Amino acid sequence: MLRRVTHTVFARRQASQLIYEKHGDPQEVIGLKELPDLKNEALGAADVRIRFRASPINPADINQIQGVYPVKPALPAVGGNEGLAVVEAVGSGVKSLAVGDYVIPTNAGFGTWRSEAITTATRLFKVDKRLPLDFGATLHVNPCTAYRMLFDFVDLKKGDTVVQNGANSAVGRYVIQIARQLGLETINVVRNRPAIADLKADLTSLGATQVLTEEEFAKSVRGIKSQLALNCVGGRSSRMISHTLVEEGVMVTYGGMSKEPVQGATGPFIFKDITFRGFWMTKWYKQSLIHAELTAKREKMYADIADWIIDGSFAKPKIVYWKPEQYKEALKEATSSADAKQLFKFE
DSSP: OOOOOOOOTTOOSEEEEEEESSOSOHHHHEEEEEEEOSTTSOOOTTEEEEEEEEEEOOHHHHHHHHTOSSOOOOSSEEOOSOOEEEEEEEOTTOOSOOTTOEEEESSTTSOOSBSEEEEEGGGEEEEOTTSOHHHHTTOTTHHHHHHHHHHHSSOOOTTOEEEEESTTSHHHHHHHHHHHHHTOEEEEEEOOOTTHHHHHHHHHHHTOSEEEEHHHHHHHGGGOOEEEEEESSOHHHHHHHHTTEEEEEEEEEOOOTTOSOBOOOHHHHHHSOOEEEEOOHHHHHHHHTTOHHHHHHHHHHHHHHHHHHHTTOSOOOOEEEEOGGGHHHHHHHHHHOOSSEEEEEOO
Protein backbone atom coordinates (compact mmCIF):
# COMPACT_ATOMS: atom_id res chain seq x y z
CA MET A 1 0.00 0.00 0.00
CA LEU A 2 1.07 3.59 -0.58
CA ARG A 3 1.58 5.26 2.76
CA ARG A 4 -0.26 8.39 3.88
CA VAL A 5 2.32 10.80 5.22
CA THR A 6 2.34 13.71 7.62
CA HIS A 7 4.04 16.78 6.23
CA THR A 8 6.61 18.93 7.97
CA VAL A 9 7.10 22.67 7.49
CA PHE A 10 10.83 22.09 7.06
CA ALA A 11 10.51 20.32 3.67
CA ARG A 12 12.87 21.76 1.04
CA ARG A 13 11.20 20.65 -2.16
CA GLN A 14 7.65 20.65 -3.40
CA ALA A 15 5.98 17.40 -4.38
CA SER A 16 3.25 17.44 -7.00
CA GLN A 17 0.35 15.08 -7.64
CA LEU A 18 -2.36 14.99 -10.28
CA ILE A 19 -5.39 13.76 -8.37
CA TYR A 20 -9.12 13.21 -8.84
CA GLU A 21 -11.71 13.06 -6.08
CA LYS A 22 -14.55 11.74 -8.24
CA HIS A 23 -14.93 9.97 -11.56
CA GLY A 24 -15.70 11.93 -14.71
CA ASP A 25 -14.18 13.82 -17.59
CA PRO A 26 -10.42 14.08 -16.86
CA GLN A 27 -10.45 17.72 -17.98
CA GLU A 28 -12.97 18.46 -15.24
CA VAL A 29 -12.00 16.18 -12.34
CA ILE A 30 -8.17 16.13 -12.46
CA GLY A 31 -6.39 18.78 -10.41
CA LEU A 32 -2.79 19.57 -9.48
CA LYS A 33 -1.96 19.37 -5.78
CA GLU A 34 1.31 20.69 -4.40
CA LEU A 35 2.65 19.16 -1.18
CA PRO A 36 5.84 19.40 0.86
CA ASP A 37 8.30 16.81 -0.32
CA LEU A 38 8.79 13.47 1.37
CA LYS A 39 12.52 13.74 2.02
CA ASN A 40 12.09 14.28 5.75
CA GLU A 41 9.56 11.50 6.24
CA ALA A 42 10.76 8.56 8.33
CA LEU A 43 10.68 5.23 6.48
CA GLY A 44 9.43 1.96 7.89
CA ALA A 45 11.65 -1.10 7.57
CA ALA A 46 9.91 -2.26 4.36
CA ASP A 47 9.42 1.20 2.86
CA VAL A 48 10.98 2.75 -0.23
CA ARG A 49 10.94 6.41 -1.22
CA ILE A 50 10.93 6.98 -4.96
CA ARG A 51 10.98 9.98 -7.25
CA PHE A 52 9.21 9.59 -10.57
CA ARG A 53 11.10 10.69 -13.64
CA ALA A 54 8.27 10.45 -16.18
CA SER A 55 4.82 8.87 -16.51
CA PRO A 56 2.71 8.45 -19.66
CA ILE A 57 -0.96 9.12 -20.28
CA ASN A 58 -2.45 5.85 -21.52
CA PRO A 59 -6.04 5.12 -22.64
CA ALA A 60 -6.49 2.97 -19.52
CA ASP A 61 -5.61 5.99 -17.35
CA ILE A 62 -8.37 8.03 -19.00
CA ASN A 63 -10.87 5.18 -18.60
CA GLN A 64 -9.86 4.77 -14.96
CA ILE A 65 -10.54 8.45 -14.23
CA GLN A 66 -13.87 8.16 -16.04
CA GLY A 67 -14.75 5.23 -13.79
CA VAL A 68 -15.18 2.69 -16.59
CA TYR A 69 -11.91 0.73 -16.14
CA PRO A 70 -11.96 -2.54 -14.15
CA VAL A 71 -9.22 -1.30 -11.78
CA LYS A 72 -10.66 1.48 -9.61
CA PRO A 73 -8.36 2.93 -6.92
CA ALA A 74 -10.01 4.30 -3.79
CA LEU A 75 -10.86 8.00 -4.07
CA PRO A 76 -9.26 10.48 -3.89
CA ALA A 77 -6.70 8.90 -6.19
CA VAL A 78 -3.58 9.90 -8.09
CA GLY A 79 -3.87 9.33 -11.84
CA GLY A 80 -1.61 7.10 -13.91
CA ASN A 81 -0.64 3.42 -13.91
CA GLU A 82 2.73 3.40 -15.66
CA GLY A 83 5.97 5.30 -15.13
CA LEU A 84 9.68 5.18 -14.39
CA ALA A 85 11.00 6.14 -10.96
CA VAL A 86 14.35 6.19 -9.21
CA VAL A 87 14.88 4.94 -5.66
CA GLU A 88 15.93 7.75 -3.30
CA ALA A 89 15.88 5.93 0.04
CA VAL A 90 15.12 2.46 1.42
CA GLY A 91 14.04 1.16 4.81
CA SER A 92 16.34 -0.91 6.97
CA GLY A 93 14.69 -4.18 5.96
CA VAL A 94 14.74 -3.67 2.19
CA LYS A 95 17.29 -5.92 0.46
CA SER A 96 15.85 -6.15 -3.07
CA LEU A 97 16.36 -2.47 -3.94
CA ALA A 98 19.08 0.12 -3.44
CA VAL A 99 19.36 3.89 -3.79
CA GLY A 100 19.70 4.79 -7.47
CA ASP A 101 17.83 1.76 -8.83
CA TYR A 102 15.30 2.33 -11.60
CA VAL A 103 11.88 0.91 -10.74
CA ILE A 104 8.38 0.61 -12.18
CA PRO A 105 5.14 -0.27 -10.34
CA THR A 106 4.35 -3.96 -10.15
CA ASN A 107 0.66 -3.51 -10.91
CA ALA A 108 -2.07 -1.12 -12.02
CA GLY A 109 -3.64 1.44 -9.72
CA PHE A 110 -0.37 2.74 -8.26
CA GLY A 111 -0.94 6.39 -9.19
CA THR A 112 2.12 7.42 -11.19
CA TRP A 113 1.21 11.03 -12.02
CA ARG A 114 3.17 12.28 -9.04
CA SER A 115 6.70 13.46 -8.38
CA GLU A 116 7.30 11.34 -5.28
CA ALA A 117 5.89 8.42 -3.34
CA ILE A 118 6.61 6.26 -0.32
CA THR A 119 5.56 2.66 -0.82
CA THR A 120 6.76 -0.86 -0.04
CA ALA A 121 9.44 -2.70 -1.96
CA THR A 122 6.96 -5.40 -2.99
CA ARG A 123 5.04 -2.85 -5.09
CA LEU A 124 8.10 -2.06 -7.21
CA PHE A 125 10.06 -3.95 -9.81
CA LYS A 126 13.67 -3.11 -10.67
CA VAL A 127 14.52 -2.50 -14.33
CA ASP A 128 17.75 -1.92 -16.23
CA LYS A 129 19.33 1.43 -15.35
CA ARG A 130 20.63 1.75 -18.90
CA LEU A 131 17.11 2.27 -20.26
CA PRO A 132 16.60 5.71 -21.85
CA LEU A 133 13.84 7.74 -20.19
CA ASP A 134 11.36 7.52 -23.09
CA PHE A 135 11.62 3.72 -23.23
CA GLY A 136 11.79 3.17 -19.46
CA ALA A 137 8.70 5.25 -18.73
CA THR A 138 6.66 3.33 -21.33
CA LEU A 139 8.08 -0.16 -20.76
CA HIS A 140 5.30 -1.61 -18.64
CA VAL A 141 2.36 -1.69 -21.06
CA ASN A 142 2.84 -1.66 -24.83
CA PRO A 143 6.07 -3.61 -25.48
CA CYS A 144 5.17 -6.13 -22.78
CA THR A 145 1.68 -6.67 -24.23
CA ALA A 146 3.23 -7.39 -27.63
CA TYR A 147 5.83 -9.69 -26.08
CA ARG A 148 3.35 -11.77 -24.10
CA MET A 149 0.99 -12.26 -27.05
CA LEU A 150 3.85 -13.50 -29.22
CA PHE A 151 5.13 -15.90 -26.56
CA ASP A 152 2.10 -17.18 -24.65
CA PHE A 153 -0.56 -18.41 -27.09
CA VAL A 154 1.16 -20.27 -29.93
CA ASP A 155 4.52 -22.02 -30.02
CA LEU A 156 5.77 -19.90 -32.89
CA LYS A 157 8.73 -21.05 -34.96
CA LYS A 158 11.09 -19.00 -37.07
CA GLY A 159 9.36 -18.30 -40.39
CA ASP A 160 5.81 -18.51 -38.96
CA THR A 161 3.35 -15.73 -39.78
CA VAL A 162 1.51 -13.36 -37.47
CA VAL A 163 -1.40 -11.29 -38.83
CA GLN A 164 -2.54 -8.21 -36.94
CA ASN A 165 -4.99 -5.37 -37.39
CA GLY A 166 -4.40 -1.93 -35.89
CA ALA A 167 -0.78 -2.48 -36.84
CA ASN A 168 0.14 1.18 -36.47
CA SER A 169 -0.93 1.25 -32.81
CA ALA A 170 1.76 1.39 -30.13
CA VAL A 171 1.34 -2.33 -29.40
CA GLY A 172 1.21 -3.13 -33.11
CA ARG A 173 4.51 -1.38 -33.72
CA TYR A 174 6.15 -3.44 -30.98
CA VAL A 175 4.62 -6.64 -32.39
CA ILE A 176 6.42 -5.89 -35.67
CA GLN A 177 9.74 -5.17 -33.98
CA ILE A 178 9.71 -8.15 -31.59
CA ALA A 179 8.56 -10.48 -34.38
CA ARG A 180 11.55 -9.32 -36.43
CA GLN A 181 13.86 -10.30 -33.55
CA LEU A 182 12.22 -13.74 -33.44
CA GLY A 183 12.42 -14.35 -37.18
CA LEU A 184 8.65 -14.18 -37.70
CA GLU A 185 6.76 -12.82 -40.70
CA THR A 186 4.11 -10.16 -40.04
CA ILE A 187 1.12 -9.22 -42.18
CA ASN A 188 -0.07 -5.84 -40.94
CA VAL A 189 -3.53 -4.41 -41.59
CA VAL A 190 -4.24 -0.68 -41.26
CA ARG A 191 -7.04 1.71 -42.17
CA ASN A 192 -6.63 3.60 -45.44
CA ARG A 193 -5.71 7.27 -45.13
CA PRO A 194 -4.31 10.11 -47.25
CA ALA A 195 -0.71 9.46 -46.15
CA ILE A 196 -0.92 5.67 -46.49
CA ALA A 197 2.37 5.45 -48.43
CA ASP A 198 4.21 7.14 -45.56
CA LEU A 199 2.63 4.81 -43.00
CA LYS A 200 3.51 1.74 -45.04
CA ALA A 201 7.11 2.94 -45.33
CA ASP A 202 7.24 3.61 -41.58
CA LEU A 203 5.99 0.14 -40.58
CA THR A 204 8.18 -1.52 -43.20
CA SER A 205 11.21 0.23 -41.70
CA LEU A 206 10.34 -1.43 -38.37
CA GLY A 207 10.46 -4.86 -40.00
CA ALA A 208 6.92 -5.44 -41.30
CA THR A 209 6.76 -8.15 -43.98
CA GLN A 210 3.65 -6.66 -45.58
CA VAL A 211 1.47 -3.65 -44.79
CA LEU A 212 -2.02 -3.71 -46.30
CA THR A 213 -5.05 -1.49 -46.06
CA GLU A 214 -8.27 -3.20 -45.00
CA GLU A 215 -9.43 -3.09 -48.64
CA GLU A 216 -6.19 -4.64 -49.91
CA PHE A 217 -6.29 -7.29 -47.20
CA ALA A 218 -9.88 -8.25 -48.07
CA LYS A 219 -8.79 -9.02 -51.63
CA SER A 220 -5.83 -11.18 -50.61
CA VAL A 221 -7.04 -12.77 -47.35
CA ARG A 222 -7.65 -16.21 -48.91
CA GLY A 223 -4.00 -16.52 -49.86
CA ILE A 224 -2.61 -15.67 -46.40
CA LYS A 225 -1.89 -18.39 -43.83
CA SER A 226 -1.06 -17.46 -40.24
CA GLN A 227 -0.44 -19.28 -36.99
CA LEU A 228 -1.44 -16.30 -34.83
CA ALA A 229 -3.82 -13.38 -35.38
CA LEU A 230 -3.82 -10.33 -33.09
CA ASN A 231 -7.00 -8.27 -32.90
CA CYS A 232 -7.38 -4.82 -31.36
CA VAL A 233 -10.18 -3.59 -33.66
CA GLY A 234 -13.08 -6.06 -33.64
CA GLY A 235 -16.01 -6.15 -36.05
CA ARG A 236 -15.41 -7.10 -39.68
CA SER A 237 -11.67 -6.62 -39.29
CA SER A 238 -11.46 -9.35 -36.66
CA ARG A 239 -13.43 -11.73 -38.86
CA MET A 240 -11.10 -11.10 -41.80
CA ILE A 241 -7.89 -11.79 -39.88
CA SER A 242 -9.39 -14.95 -38.33
CA HIS A 243 -9.87 -16.26 -41.90
CA THR A 244 -6.08 -16.54 -42.26
CA LEU A 245 -5.57 -18.95 -39.36
CA VAL A 246 -4.24 -22.43 -40.07
CA GLU A 247 -5.30 -25.62 -38.28
CA GLU A 248 -5.56 -24.93 -34.51
CA GLY A 249 -4.46 -21.35 -35.00
CA VAL A 250 -5.29 -18.74 -32.38
CA MET A 251 -6.77 -15.23 -32.56
CA VAL A 252 -5.99 -13.10 -29.52
CA THR A 253 -8.13 -10.04 -28.83
CA TYR A 254 -6.57 -7.32 -26.69
CA GLY A 255 -8.62 -4.28 -27.70
CA GLY A 256 -11.78 -3.12 -29.43
CA MET A 257 -11.09 0.18 -31.15
CA SER A 258 -14.10 -0.10 -33.49
CA LYS A 259 -16.39 -0.65 -30.48
CA GLU A 260 -18.00 -3.45 -32.47
CA PRO A 261 -18.30 -7.05 -31.21
CA VAL A 262 -15.49 -9.46 -32.04
CA GLN A 263 -16.34 -11.58 -35.06
CA GLY A 264 -14.83 -14.86 -36.21
CA ALA A 265 -14.85 -16.82 -39.44
CA THR A 266 -17.34 -19.68 -39.07
CA GLY A 267 -15.67 -22.12 -41.48
CA PRO A 268 -12.20 -22.05 -39.88
CA PHE A 269 -13.81 -22.10 -36.44
CA ILE A 270 -15.53 -25.40 -37.23
CA PHE A 271 -13.21 -27.15 -39.66
CA LYS A 272 -9.80 -25.93 -38.46
CA ASP A 273 -10.59 -25.87 -34.74
CA ILE A 274 -9.24 -22.35 -34.36
CA THR A 275 -9.35 -20.72 -30.94
CA PHE A 276 -10.37 -17.21 -29.87
CA ARG A 277 -8.67 -15.86 -26.74
CA GLY A 278 -8.61 -12.59 -24.85
CA PHE A 279 -5.61 -10.95 -23.23
CA TRP A 280 -5.34 -8.23 -20.57
CA MET A 281 -1.82 -7.28 -19.51
CA THR A 282 -2.99 -6.03 -16.12
CA LYS A 283 -4.42 -9.44 -15.23
CA TRP A 284 -1.18 -11.14 -16.30
CA TYR A 285 0.84 -8.82 -14.08
CA LYS A 286 -1.44 -9.54 -11.14
CA GLN A 287 -0.97 -13.27 -11.62
CA SER A 288 2.80 -12.82 -11.93
CA LEU A 289 2.89 -11.56 -8.34
CA ILE A 290 1.40 -14.85 -7.13
CA HIS A 291 2.95 -17.54 -9.33
CA ALA A 292 6.72 -18.01 -9.27
CA GLU A 293 6.77 -19.32 -12.85
CA LEU A 294 5.20 -16.11 -14.11
CA THR A 295 7.51 -14.00 -11.95
CA ALA A 296 10.47 -15.61 -13.72
CA LYS A 297 8.84 -14.99 -17.09
CA ARG A 298 8.32 -11.38 -16.13
CA GLU A 299 11.99 -10.95 -15.28
CA LYS A 300 13.03 -12.51 -18.59
CA MET A 301 10.54 -10.35 -20.49
CA TYR A 302 11.92 -7.13 -19.00
CA ALA A 303 15.49 -8.30 -19.64
CA ASP A 304 14.80 -9.27 -23.26
CA ILE A 305 13.02 -5.99 -24.03
CA ALA A 306 15.73 -3.95 -22.30
CA ASP A 307 18.43 -5.73 -24.33
CA TRP A 308 16.61 -4.99 -27.59
CA ILE A 309 16.18 -1.36 -26.61
CA ILE A 310 19.79 -0.90 -25.56
CA ASP A 311 21.24 -2.56 -28.66
CA GLY A 312 19.16 -0.26 -30.88
CA SER A 313 16.76 -2.89 -32.23
CA PHE A 314 13.69 -0.80 -31.40
CA ALA A 315 12.79 2.49 -33.01
CA LYS A 316 12.64 5.43 -30.62
CA PRO A 317 9.01 6.06 -29.57
CA LYS A 318 7.39 9.36 -30.45
CA ILE A 319 7.15 11.22 -27.15
CA VAL A 320 5.90 14.63 -26.05
CA TYR A 321 6.84 15.69 -22.51
CA TRP A 322 4.69 17.95 -20.35
CA LYS A 323 5.20 19.60 -16.98
CA PRO A 324 2.61 18.56 -14.36
CA GLU A 325 1.11 22.06 -14.37
CA GLN A 326 0.40 21.63 -18.10
CA TYR A 327 -1.94 18.73 -17.36
CA LYS A 328 -4.98 20.18 -19.16
CA GLU A 329 -3.08 20.56 -22.43
CA ALA A 330 -1.46 17.16 -21.99
CA LEU A 331 -4.78 15.42 -21.38
CA LYS A 332 -6.33 17.14 -24.38
CA GLU A 333 -3.50 15.94 -26.63
CA ALA A 334 -3.64 12.43 -25.20
CA THR A 335 -7.32 12.08 -26.10
CA SER A 336 -7.20 13.78 -29.48
CA SER A 337 -3.85 12.84 -31.05
CA ALA A 338 -2.51 9.42 -31.98
CA ASP A 339 0.76 10.71 -33.39
CA ALA A 340 2.78 10.63 -30.16
CA LYS A 341 2.64 9.41 -26.58
CA GLN A 342 2.10 12.18 -24.02
CA LEU A 343 4.19 11.96 -20.84
CA PHE A 344 4.39 13.98 -17.64
CA LYS A 345 8.00 14.74 -16.75
CA PHE A 346 8.84 15.36 -13.10
CA GLU A 347 12.52 16.30 -13.29
